[in-house]
Amino acid sequence: xxxxxxxxxxxxxxxxxxxxxxxxxxxxxxxxxxxxxxxxxxxxxxxxxxxxxxxxxxxxxxxxxxxxxxxxxxxxxxxxxxxxxxxxxxxxxxxxxxxxxxxxxxxxxxxxxxxxxxxxxxxxxxxxxxxxxxxxxxxxxxxxxxxxxxxxxxxxxxxxxxxxxxxxxxxxxxxxxxxxxxxxxxxxxxxxxxxxxxxxxxxxxxxxxxxxxxxxxxxxxxxxxxxxxxxxxxxxxxxxxxxxxxxxxxxxxxxxxxxxxxxxxxxxxxxxxxxxxxxxxxxx
Amino acid sequence: xxxxxxxxxxxxxxxxxxxxxxxxxxxxxxxxxxxxxxxxxxxxxxxxxxxxxxxxxxxxxxxxxxxxxxxxxxxxxxxxxxxxxxxxxxxxxxxxxxxxxxxxxxxxxxxxxxxxxxxxxxxxxxxxxxxxxxxxxxxxxxxxxxxxxxxxxxxxxxxxxxxxxxxxxxxxxxxxxxxxxxxxxxxxxxxxxxxxxxxxxxxxxxxxxxxxxxxxxxxxxxxxxxxxxxxxxxxxxxxxxxxxxxxxxxxxxxxxxxxxxxxxxxxxxxx
Numbered sequence: 001x002x003x004x005x006x007x008x009x010x011x012x013x014x015x016x017x018x019x020x021x022x023x024x025x026x027x028x029x030x031x032x033x034x035x036x037x038x039x040x041x042x043x044x045x046x047x048x049x050x051x052x053x054x055x056x057x058x059x060x061x062x063x064x065x066x067x068x069x070x071x072x073x074x075x076x077x078x079x080x081x082x083x084x085x086x087x088x089x090x091x092x093x094x095x096x097x098x099x100x101x102x103x104x105x106x107x108x109x110x111x112x113x114x115x116x117x118x119x120x121x122x123x124x125x126x127x128x129x130x131x132x133x134x135x136x137x138x139x140x141x142x143x144x145x146x147x148x149x150x151x152x153x154x155x156x157x158x159x160x161x162x163x164x165x166x167x168x169x170x171x172x173x174x175x176x177x178x179x180x181x182x183x184x185x186x187x188x189x190x191x192x193x194x195x196x197x198x199x200x201x202x203x204x205x206x207x208x209x210x211x212x213x214x215x216x217x218x219x220x221x222x223x224x225x226x227x228x229x230x231x232x233x234x235x236x237x238x239x240x241x242x243x244x245x246x247x248x249x250x251x252x253x254x255x256x257x258x259x260x261x262x263x264x265x266x267x268x269x270x271x272x273x274x275x276x277x278x279x280x281x282x283x284x
Numbered sequence: 285x286x287x288x289x290x291x292x293x294x295x296x297x298x299x300x301x302x303x304x305x306x307x308x309x310x311x312x313x314x315x316x317x318x319x320x321x322x323x324x325x326x327x328x329x330x331x332x333x334x335x336x337x338x339x340x341x342x343x344x345x346x347x348x349x350x351x352x353x354x355x356x357x358x359x360x361x362x363x364x365x366x367x368x369x370x371x372x373x374x375x376x377x378x379x380x381x382x383x384x385x386x387x388x389x390x391x392x393x394x395x396x397x398x399x400x401x402x403x404x405x406x407x408x409x410x411x412x413x414x415x416x417x418x419x420x421x422x423x424x425x426x427x428x429x430x431x432x433x434x435x436x437x438x439x440x441x442x443x444x445x446x447x448x449x450x451x452x453x454x455x456x457x458x459x460x461x462x463x464x465x466x467x468x469x470x471x472x473x474x475x476x477x478x479x480x481x482x483x484x485x486x487x488x489x490x491x492x493x494x495x496x497x498x499x500x501x502x503x504x505x506x507x508x509x510x511x512x513x514x515x516x517x518x519x520x521x522x523x524x525x526x527x528x529x530x531x532x533x534x535x536x537x538x539x540x541x542x543x544x545x546x547x548x549x550x551x552x553x554x555x
Contacts, residue, residue: 053426072426073428081423081424086423089420090420098426100431101386102432121432123431124469124473125458125468125469125472125476128459178357178359178379179381185383
């Protein structure tokens with residue numbers, strides 16, 4: 001098995017301006033924040049970000065990396081609205097492709113299965129369809145019912161970034177909390193996938209650390225693995241650690257004006273890579 | 285309907301709570317929302333937010349015992365799990381990660397209670413953003429699951445601040461679909477069902493002319509005129525507007541277990 005271990009910077013070097021980047025996790029839960037921060041520090045721009053959105057979307061919007069957000073919501077969970085994303089939207093700084101949460105799932109699944117769309121009733125009658133007819137089309141059932149359905153287009157990703165609890169060096173990834181979210185689908189919908197994990201372990205340890213159902217992602221879908229303890233900070237990564245609510249509040253407060261954001265950015269982003277960040281946060 | 289008489293004074297904070305304590309406005313809101321689940325049987329009752337969650341748990345613990353409910357995350361849990369109590373013991377019935385929720389939604393075996401930033405006369409719903417699509421005045425939640433919920437299974441809305449800001453002639457963007465849009469879909473809209481809109485003032489249903497929202501009940505101490513004034517469009521009123529019932533003695537006992545911190549009073553203060 002190939003050794004796919006790599007660094008944040010090596011992952012960023014694989015990305016290019018204008019790419020469509022899918023980010024795993026959900027809201028402020030198990031987000032690959034060390035990779036997101038590495039992108040935020042880079043010179044990348046014009047990214048299309050596809051996410052069940054949380055601070056990943058907010059941070060990339062705040063740092064001017066995003067051209068378009070493909071999303072159904074953008075929340076910090078305990079803070080219902082992601083303030084940096086709100087600020088970008090209210091300034092007209094980012095385009096959006098608005099989706100229902102379930103349409104989003106179908107779009108990823110279509111990309112994973114290499115079909116152009118998947119049909120659903122979801123969206124009919126709603127402005128998610130009516131005001132995005134340029135992006136969302138309908139299809140008529142070829143069977144006797146003849147029903148008109150929404151054809152959710154495949155959300156093809158250039159790259160997926162996902163944070164899991166454990167993986168081996170070959171990229172077999174494991175989650176240890178109660179919800180896989182859509183992380184495996186992100187991997188399958190992407191041409192290339194990079195995992196960050198709390199700890200890289202031996203392959204033979206994986207099945208001992210949790211039920212086999214926790215082995216969510218096979219190396220079939222993985223191109224690189226970064227070991228990043230606290231890599232999801234400040235989002236939650238239970239059972240390894242809960243959300244850092246105090247830090248999240250400080251992050252949210254930094255959206256109040258340009259000065260507050262500049263101060264937060266200098267302290268927690270421009271300080272350097274993941275190790276410097278952990279030191280700044282007090283986890284190093 | 286008759287205007288209710290004077291209500292008793294609110295007990296002092298140090299007064300002994302008990303069956304004699306007069307029900308608060310929040311208690312009536314909880315009862316009105318719980319009643320929305322009556323007759324649902326074995327479906328996933330999915331009230332979102334603290335007060336609706338309290339209402340759902342109350343419905344299950346009293347008159348609708350087959351309801352299935354989540355812990356707010358990836359598990360389906362049995363029993364009257366208290367709301368807002370960290371580390372409360374829960375009996376797990378099943379695993380229901382986010383992606384499984386869509387299987388439930390699209391099967392129709394669910395009744396959701398969602399919040400609403402705007403509702404129009406037909407019950408078209410918005411909580412995505414206020415203002416323009418490209419540069420909203422206020423970015424809110426996004427479409428979330430509203431399009432898929434409303435076209436697949438029963439929906440109830442919970443509005444803790446009944447006002448002309450919420451009840452508007454025209455929503456800025458339609459997330460969940462209302463009666464006119466569902467009807468225009470023909471057969472494709474056959475699973476649409478707006479059960480009720482419960483507010484801090486009363487209960488609306490979709491039984492007005494052509495499916496318009498209509499005032500069906502007021503909470504004690506609220507007049508029909510007050511509800512009309514707080515609604516930003518002409519509101520049809522049922523011929524037989526009723527008054528929301530208070531919780532029964534049994535329900536009060538259950539509420540003390542389900543909402544020991546009285547979170548409901550924080551969401552809807554006052555009598």
